Amino acid sequence: MSEFSAKADAGAWGSGSHIERDLILTDADFRRIRELIYQRAGIVLAEHKREMVYSRLAKRLRHHGLTRFSDYLSRLEQHPESREWEAFTNALTTNLTAFFREAHHFPLLADHLKQASGPVKIWCAASSTGEEPYSLAMTLQEALGARASQSKVVATDIDTDALQKARTGVYPLEQVRKLDEARIKQFFQKGTGQRAGFARVRAEVASLVEFMPLNLLAPGWPIEGPFDAIFCRNIMIYFDKKTQAEILRRFAPLLKPNGLLFAGHSENFSYISPEFKLRGQTVYTLAAHSSAAR
Structure with missing residues (x-):
């Protein structure tokens, strides 16, 4: 193991001191970053994302005592197995989410689940910091009652930092208060003392969700179907x-014939x-030929 790799595995590439002067991001550096994140995660960064890239990756450069993006990128490419690739990917991943976001989907899911045997x-497939998979688990409980205990939500994301937060199931109260009071009482515990101002997802909800890292571009996915439903929302736009076509092709055999x-x-x-094929309201079912091929 090289000295560089050993330091990377220990979580430090340099002194870790903050650099207060401007960091150097050239046009060539930005093109390189766009190529690397596309190769690594399939994310297409538009030209106008340059300032976002600078602000997010600047923290990594300062953490490692670097002043030039070119040096940071060279070190990444020289050490393809370094753990810093995870930090690089996490930094460029967007995690915009909320409980019961795009609320019209959840009654549709509940009706579908009630018909399942x-x-x-x-x-x-893009669980972010946990709000969506926990919303799915709550919907399972509301739709199935006691039967929900036999069910499971497999929650995956490429961002390991987001997954770590998701596993805690702890959220600021102002975020949880956007739900109706009945759901708050049924599905959350309000914190006290040092946890005041926060709420935790109840254990019976959390027990339905299994979190794991997954890159949708990876040649193999560590999950097994078939699934009654796949939620892949607001990730394909990247x-x-x-x-997109390749991911959808791989989704098809993992979905039950009547799955959504x-x-x-x-x-x-x-x-x-x-x-x-489109069923309506951004919900899709398997096309006839895809279902018949099973």
Whole structure:
């Protein structure tokens, strides 16, 4: 193991002292960053994202005592197995989420679940900091009652920092208060003392969710279907059409013949993949040929 790799595994590339002067991000550096995050995570960074890239990655440079993005990127490329790749990817991943976001999907899911026989299984393919998979678990409990205990939400994300926060199930009260009072009482415990101002997802909700890291671009996914529903919302917008089509192709065999695929409000899969057809309200079902091929 090289000295560089050993330091990376220990979580430090340099002195860790903060550098107060401006950092150098050239046009070539920005192009390189865009190429690397596309190769690593399939994320397409637009030209106007330069300032976002600077602000997010500047923290990594300062952490390692570097002043030039070119030096940081060179070190990354020289050490493809370094743990810093995880920090690089986490920094450029957007985690915008909320409990019961795009609320119209959850009654549709509840109606679908009530018709299911046997244990229910849902995949949340971009779980972020946990609000969406916990919302799915709450919907399971509301729709199935005691049967929900036999069900599972598999929650995956490429951002390991977001997953770590999700596993705690602890959120600021102002975020939880956006829900109606009945749901707050049923699904959350309010913190006291040092935890005042926060709420924790109740254990019976958290027990339904299994969190794990997953890169949708990885050649193999460490999950098993079939799923009654797949939630892949507001993540496909970061991929190009080719990547979207490949992910949708891989979703198809993981979904039950009557399963549902939920997309984000700004996403349209109708003209991307022959595997799925639009049911309505950004909800998709398997196309006839895809279901018949099973």
